Amino acid sequence: MSIDYAAFRRELEEFARKACPPEIRAVVAAGQKVTKREYQAWQKICNAKGWGAPSWPKEAGGTGWDIKQRLIFEEVMAESDCPPLYHHGLGHIGPVIIRFGTTEQKARLLPRILDGSDWYCQGYSEPGSGSDLASLQTSARREGDEYVINGQKIWTSHAHEANMIYMLVRTSKEPKKQDGISLLVVPMDTQGITVRPIKSIDGWHHLNEVFFDEVRVRADNLLGEEGKGWTCAKYLLERERLPPANVARLELVRRQVTRLVDEAAAAAGARRDFSTLRHKLLLCEADVKGARVLMANATDDMIHQRPLGVQPSVIKMICGECAQRLTTIALDAVGPQAAQRFLADAGEDVAEATWIQNYMFTRSRTIAGGTAEVQRNVVANELFGA
């Protein structure tokens, strides 16, 4: 039976309009930071409708939508100022559990992601092991039916509010450093875990260091085979590099920044010249249109289990750099006022300063999940055959 995509879009638009609370949409519309509170509330609302995991197969609790439906979903939600669905559970570890998890693990872990009960953070990076992920040192030794974890993770987003972490650990030392790595899921309230905040340049608290001191976790929290975690990690990374590059969200930001520039230009009159910013905005508009097609093709390949090749790296770079250009334009538009009024002592939001925070935060788009330099190496290696 063919799908009536126009009707599907109308259904989504009505849902977004009626189901998403105005206070959550206001946060998104203003470009403010979406926190756990908004993410969790929106996840519960979508899940109650049966749309908690648009990208998962039906048998795992997802929608089973085709590629076009998923793109329409993303577009409508972005156009309606609804927040994105939180990516660490749905976009990262969820697909890994579906692909590599046991029947018991699927039954235990997936429903809690769907209803928003479990909030994951990602324990990949370590001091000295950023983009060179395989050099990680955090260890897990097997003792009976438990793993005992020791080590440190860093740049762990949302670790202070997550109740679960998925993490790569070294379970044996092999000559090839990609071997001997395993993937574990660990409850954050396990004894021996300490979270220390890292003050980041955007003034928000989302980054942390996480210390593991003789942390004991049941062995049935191992995903995939022991020592074969690198396979899971690569599978996850391929998917990680696509969702943050979400083109629908990029289009939302482009429209927000265009509105911001219009308002700032009107307020400034002839005192400031916005022609350069408007020129840059046009180029961003073109970039977003191109990226939309690339994203659709890559998602289609992903669904049909075709190899993704360098597509995730290419899309990550195009979208990450476009996001940086957009927030840079916003910085230029609001900078003179907002730079001097970055964070209010009284605690209330400084509306313009949110865009400086976004500019600062967006610096991470070419660092996190593999730096732009590493992505370019991936592409160059493909081009040159080594």
Add this chain to the structure above:
Amino acid sequence: MATFDSLFPGMLLDSASRFAQDHVSTEVTGDPVRELGWTATIVPEEAGGVGASLADLASIVEGVASYGLHLPVVEACGVVPVLLQAAAPDVAKRWLEAVAEGSAQIAPLTALSASLDEATVQAKHLDIGFELDGEVLGADASLPASHYLVPAQLEGDLALFLVDAERIGAPAASYRTMEGARGADLKLAKLSVPEGACIARGAAARDSLVAADNVALLLNGADTVAALSALIQHTLAFLKERKQFGVQLSTFQVLRHRCAEMYLKYMGAKGLVIHCFHEHEAGAADLRRTLRLAKVSLAEAARFCAEAAIQSHGGMGMSEEVLATRLAQRLLGSEFRYGDRLAHVARLLAPQATAAEGRNVSNLTGSAR
């Protein structure tokens, strides 16, 4: 060999650098700018000051900026003495003496983001004295102030008022600026001030505000070059120290090229700032235009280097604990002081600005000092 020579070397730079280094990771308390006697630097000798040049004051700015320390040296030691000289000689002398000896803590009540001659306060002449009305958003509030210098619009022209801080009262709101300094919004709601509070008006006020703005732009430029120098040196040290994929980061060609590009931007900025100081010293007719041009160019260089340093530091670059990150924030913050690039471009491209601000050939020879 690549060098990072200081713009204005000497004892003042050394002492300011040492002070900044000692306080780089601790919160500054008290009023070090006045305690160290820096406010006397460009105050004329006959008013009890040191009578030093702007280059000497730039040495202090450079020393402080090299370690990312946030002190309003430009405002307290540069802008204030220049503005006070707009007053009648006896009034100017009295207040300059107070500034030099530190008995008066005078701060400009201006939006740090705007040119000094863009007054947002309105003044009205009453039978006795004046009434000030308006709002200043994002003024520097890093140090205590006993008095404020308030530029205001008065009868279609500019005027300059010196007002007790007590009269103005507490800020309506206070903030952390993007580079970690203190900012504040101050509201003047039909504030009555005595006749004598108006220390200059008309051409005297206008000229002094432009002169002070020129000084602010010059010192802001020196600050930017010093921060660039420190930023690049810290980035080089980081890349030499850190390893990834088993080799030093400094061996990756892409990172090497980026650092080379940063160095080119830094050297270009340095040359431009030296040129600006020459033009100022020579009283060049097109000084205003040159300074606007420099502000736009320095903003480009600073933005590029700040972003490149953050990227080169990887995850570390996102943390405020890293000095290079704080220097990057400082560079971005400096961009938005005394008019951003959009404001200066608007003035440079306005047809009447070209004629009004002159377009003479600059002196290209000689040292900065």
